[in-house]
Amino acid sequence: xxxxxxxxxxxxxxxxxxxxxxxxxxxxxxxxxxxxxxxxxxxxxxxxxxxxxxxxxxxxxxxxxxxxxxxxxxxxxxxxxxxxxxxxxxxxxxxxxxxxxxxxxxxxxxxxxxxxxxxxxxxxxxxxxxxxxxxxxxxxxxxxxxxxxxxxxxxxxxxxxxxxxxxxxxxxxxxxxxxxxxxxxxxxxxxx
Numbered sequence: 001x002x003x004x005x006x007x008x009x010x011x012x013x014x015x016x017x018x019x020x021x022x023x024x025x026x027x028x029x030x031x032x033x034x035x036x037x038x039x040x041x042x043x044x045x046x047x048x049x050x051x052x053x054x055x056x057x058x059x060x061x062x063x064x065x066x067x068x069x070x071x072x073x074x075x076x077x078x079x080x081x082x083x084x085x086x087x088x089x090x091x092x093x094x095x096x097x098x099x100x101x102x103x104x105x106x107x108x109x110x111x112x113x114x115x116x117x118x119x120x121x122x123x124x125x126x127x128x129x130x131x132x133x134x135x136x137x138x139x140x141x142x143x144x145x146x147x148x149x150x151x152x153x154x155x156x157x158x159x160x161x162x163x164x165x166x167x168x169x170x171x172x173x174x175x176x177x178x179x180x181x182x183x184x185x186x187x188x189x190x191x192x
Contacts, residue, residue: 002052014177018049021173022109022146029100029143031133031170034150035157036177042150045177046111055109055146056080056102060117069118070095077102092125096132100143107144115149116156130166148173 002019021032036042043059050057058076060069070089077098078087089095099110112118119125129147133140151157154176160167161174 002049014045014175017175018045018173019052022049022053022055023107024146024172026107026172027144029133029140029145029147030172031129031167032146032148032173032175033157033160033167033171034148034173034175034177035154036152036175037154037179038152042152042177043113046109046113046148046150049109050111053108055111056099057109057111058113060112060114062114062117063120064117066092066121069121074098092122092128093132096128097139099147100132100139100145103144104142105144107146109148110145111148111150113150114152116151116153126160127166130170133170146173 001016002023018034021030024030034042034046047057049055056077058073061072064072070092073095074087074089075085078084080102081087087098089098102108102110129149131137133147149157149160158176159165161171162168
């Protein structure tokens, strides 16, 4: 179990589930999906798990064209590898394969936060991930990453794994982060 950060409010159960999946002994790449309403701590939790494990975090930007999103992701991967400006992805297949290659020796989380933003100009991305995580694909079998797709659109994220969706049956982890139950404001201020 990965120690929960001291500055994380509540979320004991959620942290335990996430850290159990990230550190699992499964010796191949695994897919996870996390969703939940905005301002509930998804990004905080995902950045914290990446910091604790040496994982990779990428937060997508809304309304960015495909080539710019690929450039931003390539820059983030280059920074992660200690080679700023070196990593270039020409297409999403190359990008996903690059992410799969980030770890072959130990499990690490590889987070694509605000995943729906990436699919805005790349509707084929879930299908590309499906093929990248094919059960007998060598790159998947050699990889130890825990690819985690995250987003605030609960319906979109849930749809990734439902019905005839390309990623149905591929996820080893799924979490809808519940709304935090904060104490009422008057208690926080010490007002009776």
